[in-house]
Amino acid sequence: MIFDKVKRLAVVLDSPELDAPPVFSSGDVVSGRVVLELSASCRVEALKLHAEGSARVHWTESRSAGSSTAYTQNYSDEVEYLNRREALLQAEGGELTLLAAGRHDFPFSFQLPDETLVTSFEGEHGSVRYWVKVKLHRPWAAVRKVKKEFTVIQPIDINTPALLAPQAGTRDKTARVWYRNCGQVSVTAKIDRKGYTPGEVIPIFAEFDNSSSRSVIPKAIITQTQSFVARGTQRQKRTVVATLSGEAVGARRRQTWQGRAIKIPPVGPSILQCRIIKVEYMLRVCVGVPGTSKLSLELPLVIGTIPLHPFGSRTSSVSSQYSVNLDWLRMALPEQPEPPPEYSSVITEEEAEQQSPTAPQPVDDLSGILERPLMAFVQEFRFLPPPMYSEVDPNPPPCNMRPRCMTC
Incomplete structure (x- = not known):
């Protein structure tokens, strides 16, 4: 031994x-x-x-080549x-x-x-x-x-413009029973960004318009696709990593998702830089259409390793929730805003007389100046910007001023 x-x-x-x-x-x-x-x-x-x-x-x-010959x-x-x-x-x-x-x-x-x-x-x-x-x-x-x-682990920072861009799309299909058309089913969906990290929740904003004569059930799934490439041939494997089911949409009805949440489980980050191996993720908003294949809207995802910064998270979440609702406001705002109205046009003559201070008696050398109307002086200062903010008081109190007693 x-x-x-x-x-x-x-x-x-x-x-x-x-x-x-x-x-x-x-x-x-x-x-x-x-x-x-x-x-x-x-x-x-x-x-x-x-x-x-x-x-x-x-x-x-x-x-196999023929009935008896096989090779690998x-x-x-x-x-x-x-x-x-x-x-x-x-x-x-x-x-x-x-x-x-x-x-x-x-x-x-x-x-x-x-x-x-x-x-x-x-x-x-x-x-x-x-x-x-x-x-x-x-x-x-x-x-x-x-x-x-x-x-x-190669870091993937989702705080980049490409991964913070919203993802949206629209798809539609015709429902059929035998050879007869039963109406159209359409899906419109949007998410606030493309990049996420494991553990985050994706709010889905979607609209399902069922113009057919049968009920349909909307779903959302997150899939992982592994792609392997060798000698010009590709092999893929798809896995469902998260699912979300909605309520049935009846015939001639419409349903809306206002931020339905689907959570990303603990999965590996995306691999996009390798020549022979890729790992990609996709959010699919699906509807089963009677008489035809499933209607699926695909929104690409990138699973990163560096989470969203707090400032970016607040900005993206606010914009994602209200970007659709503020479209009408963007259309209503003119490119060149009008100046504000004059103060004299929004108050009565009695209020103007009460608020105006008592003017001193004019002197002889100012008689020519006072012949000009008062609004001529106001017009010169209508559109001037406000004074700049300063921590130093431009009119400090005199040094000999006695402090006021709070107990008096």
């Missing part, structure tokens, strides 16, 4: 949180240590580290994102390194590429994985290997 002196070989990654595994993104530094525990002294040739990250797809399709076709592809090698311990000059019994720690660190990486992903026909692999080379012994995977 061969006695193995290696009791433990492990890779430990540094994490800012004690109980949580580390999560990295492009440009981050991955650091940790390789732990080697020996039960007795051991000679080592090398201890090598290999950091790797790639996206891979693979699936098999069976095809394999599809696979790979895109590399990380490939780094480093020797943590290397024998110099052909001499082996003697390590004493006990525990030995070999620290390491490397930086992830600055270019955009792809978020870690596990799918039915492909995956995106990142890992650190360590190999221990010893004379007259098999190579000892250990592998440690780590998670990479």
Whole structure:
């Protein structure tokens, strides 16, 4: 029996949180240590580290040619994102390194590429994985290997103009019974933005107009579509991640959703930058139309990692709730607003006489000026802007003024 002196070989990654595994993104530094525990002294040739990250797809399709011949076709592809090698311990000059019994720690660190990486992903026909692999080379012994995977999440900030833009659309279909038309069913839906994060609620504003002679049931679903591409062929898998059902819309009736909420479950972020793997999300507002296929209105979604800022959330929520109701107000406002009416036109002559202060007696050198009407002076100041705000009182009280006693 061969006695193995290696009791433990492990890779430990540094994490800012004690109980949580580390999560990295492009440009981050991955650091940790390789732990080697020996039960007795051991000679080592090398201890090598290999950091790797790639996206891979693979699936098999069976095809038949005739009644008796069948064959299978394999599809696979790979895109590399990380490939780094480093020797943590290397024998110099052909001499082996003697390590004493006990525990030995070999620290390491490397930086992830600055270019955009792809978020870690596990799918039915492909995956995106990142890992650190360590190999221990010893004379007259098999190579000892250990592998440690780590998670990479590429941030997606939904606080961008493209992801804050509202999404809306309209679709319609004709209901049929046998070969007879029974009327038309139409759907109009809108959501306040395109980007969301897991746990958020999407308010749906929709209108279902059922002009047919049969009842229809509206629904809203969130779907995830995984796309895998290899050798010019695409394989897809669709999954429903959230559903919302509404009340039946009777014949010749109309129903409105004023912000019906559908919640996004804990799902992975969208993957849009990989050449062979994509993860996309869609909000589908559907209606089952009798006698034909389902009427479906698709509104694209992007699931991000950086949530909406408080200011952006308030602005988008207000605009989403009232943008439709304020259309009439935008049409009613003129491009050039009229000036406000004169003060004298909105009060009576008696009120003007009571509010006007008693004018002093004119002097001889002002007789020519007072011959001008009073409104001529008012007209010069009608459209002047108000005075600028200042924290300093332009008319401070005199220093010799005694303070007023509050008890008097």
